[in-house]
Amino acid sequence: MIDRAIPDGRRTVRVCGGSRWWRATTGRFVLASAAWLAVSMSFAPAVRAEGAEAIPRDTFGAADMDYQQRAFDKLIGSVKADAVPVGVDPVIWDAFVPADNEMTADRVALGRKLFFDKRLSKDGTVSCATCHDVTRGFTDQRATSEGIGGQIGRRNAPTTLNTVLLETLFLDGRSPSLDHQARLPIINAIEMGFPDGESAVKAIADDADYKAMFQKAYGRDVNYEDIGRAIGAFERTMVFLDSPFRRFVHGDDDAISAEAKEGWRLFNEKARCVSCHHMNLSNPLGTDNRFHNIGVSARHQDFEALARRGLKAMEEDPSEEKLEELALATDMSELGRFMVTKNRSDIGAFRTSILLNIGITAPYMHDGTIETLWDVMDHYNKGGEANLFLDGGMEALALTEEEIDRVVAFLFTLTDDRFAEDNQRQMEAQRAKAQKNRPFRDDELANRRKLAFEDRIAK
Numbered sequence: 001m002i003d004r005a006i007p008d009g010r011r012t013v014r015v016c017g018g019s020r021w022w023r024a025t026t027g028r029f030v031l032a033s034a035a036w037l038a039v040s041m042s043f044a045p046a047v048r049a050e051g052a053e054a055i056p057r058d059t060f061g062a063a064d065m066d067y068q069q070r071a072f073d074k075l076i077g078s079v080k081a082d083a084v085p086v087g088v089d090p091v092i093w094d095a096f097v098p099a100d101n102e103m104t105a106d107r108v109a110l111g112r113k114l115f116f117d118k119r120l121s122k123d124g125t126v127s128c129a130t131c132h133d134v135t136r137g138f139t140d141q142r143a144t145s146e147g148i149g150g151q152i153g154r155r156n157a158p159t160t161l162n163t164v165l166l167e168t169l170f171l172d173g174r175s176p177s178l179d180h181q182a183r184l185p186i187i188n189a190i191e192m193g194f195p196d197g198e199s200a201v202k203a204i205a206d207d208a209d210y211k212a213m214f215q216k217a218y219g220r221d222v223n224y225e226d227i228g229r230a231i232g233a234f235e236r237t238m239v240f241l242d243s244p245f246r247r248f249v250h251g252d253d254d255a256i257s258a259e260a261k262e263g264w265r266l267f268n269e270k271a272r273c274v275s276c277h278h279m280n281l282s283n284p285l286g287t288d289n290r291f292h293n294i295g296v297s298a299r300h301q302d303f304e305a306l307a308r309r310g311l312k313a314m315e316e317d318p319s320e321e322k323l324e325e326l327a328l329a330t331d332m333s334e335l336g337r338f339m340v341t342k343n344r345s346d347i348g349a350f351r352t353s354i355l356l357n358i359g360i361t362a363p364y365m366h367d368g369t370i371e372t373l374w375d376v377m378d379h380y381n382k383g384g385e386a387n388l389f390l391d392g393g394m395e396a397l398a399l400t401e402e403e404i405d406r407v408v409a410f411l412f413t414l415t416d417d418r419f420a421e422d423n424q425r426q427m428e429a430q431r432a433k434a435q436k437n438r439p440f441r442d443d444e445l446a447n448r449r450k451l452a453f454e455d456r457i458a459k
């Protein structure tokens, strides 16, 4: 599957030119509008190949760890582990690398070994790559994740691709850096399950390879903080920005179809996506790095009562570990950013998602409740599900089905070329699924869907 999707070696297209990237305004790309006028309903497939070779998978459905490592080698090609990623200005890159964790080949090699090592879970069944699977867009492609002992969490595993460029980590932004974030799944009871960092260290400290590798990388024995740093260093190599859309923005007019170009125009105008999903030379990810309630979780919950419960739980135990548990294993998960800031305006708010590589990371949203990009569009077209904390930027859009198709065509051009085949396959699968399962659209209903939940909360 992934094998065939990966071209030999790494592309060397320089997509982000020097300091221009830094100086670029926060506004939209200014592109020749004439190009948008030509609308064609045909989407030329970039890749022809069909079918996937059998990938050896474990009981979690994750690809075998050795297989994943080989797939990773092919993705990365001959690029040096400590090289500045293609497409990122070297000066800017420095800002993403912590002062106490400079990129070295030894650190990246150590982080890589840890990332794929199931011994980092209490019962030896789960590694980071179980849920951030190289063959599945560095996600698990499940609605919500399964950790040790078959425990199912409340949140969808986001991709680790390009997360180095984010301002905060986790969907509620509760972690400030990759190095810090990487420590938390290890001690989360429903993910990798160690009671504390020390027990995780014990699980690998006797391994001669690790002993030598920690010394080489950090000049210290195996320790919890450096586990986080090494994994962080490895994740900083996962920069995948070389999409058809990027080539288009940099002047290759043939890189995307006319339909996708029209979708890009809609994205910036009628569909209003750009108001939250900032996409420009200084921010190529497609997120404003802010938190919004877009009416995904509303339907499940009485937010007011839930917020009171959340505050009480955090008063009783304000620790980082408790917040991990509340966020991943309880109803309080749906409160999102509120659990970090305790601001009422953050109730039900989650970080605006990265849109790069979106074609290969279904299902969507923090709870994985939306299966296809067509259904995501349907959600936005109806203004999101109403709730008292809905972001002011959400309103019904009145997009036609054709316009929805165009925005979706655009979204599928945001995937890195190295995943082109997977992207194509997912697009076809999603199209088939969306057409079958899409709820019947009635424009009156679409403007505002009333929920039982709203009556309860309005009293």
Ligand code: HEC
Pocket (backbone or CB within 6 Å): 115, 126, 127, 128, 129, 130, 131, 132, 145, 146, 147, 148, 153, 155, 156, 157, 158, 159, 160, 163, 166, 168, 169, 170, 171, 172, 178, 181, 182, 183, 185, 186, 190, 191, 192, 231, 327, 328
């Ligand atoms: C059991 C599945 C599971 C395992 C194991 C797991 N993760 Fe995750 N990962 C998730 C889920 C679910 C989230 C979202 C949690 C949240 O936002 O509260 C996440 C979030 C992340 C993020 C934040 C991404 C973003 O967009 O903010 C990173 C980075 C990450 N994981 C890396 C790792 C690393 C490194 C490991 C191993 C130490 C790991 N994960 C282990 C499921 C998992």
Ligand code: HEC
Pocket (backbone or CB within 6 Å): 171, 267, 271, 272, 273, 274, 275, 276, 277, 291, 292, 293, 294, 296, 297, 350, 351, 352, 353, 354, 358, 361, 363, 364, 365, 366, 367, 373, 376, 377, 380, 391, 393, 394, 407
């Ligand atoms: C008011 C801000 C806002 C607007 C406007 C907005 N989004 Fe989002 N978008 C978000 C937030 C916040 C999330 C994450 C929500 C969650 O996880 O519950 C998100 C999630 C998504 C996702 C799912 C990503 C994933 O990995 O799960 C896609 C796709 C998406 N948006 C596309 C769009 C498109 C296309 C538009 C325009 C039609 C749009 N968004 C308009 C804020 C916004």
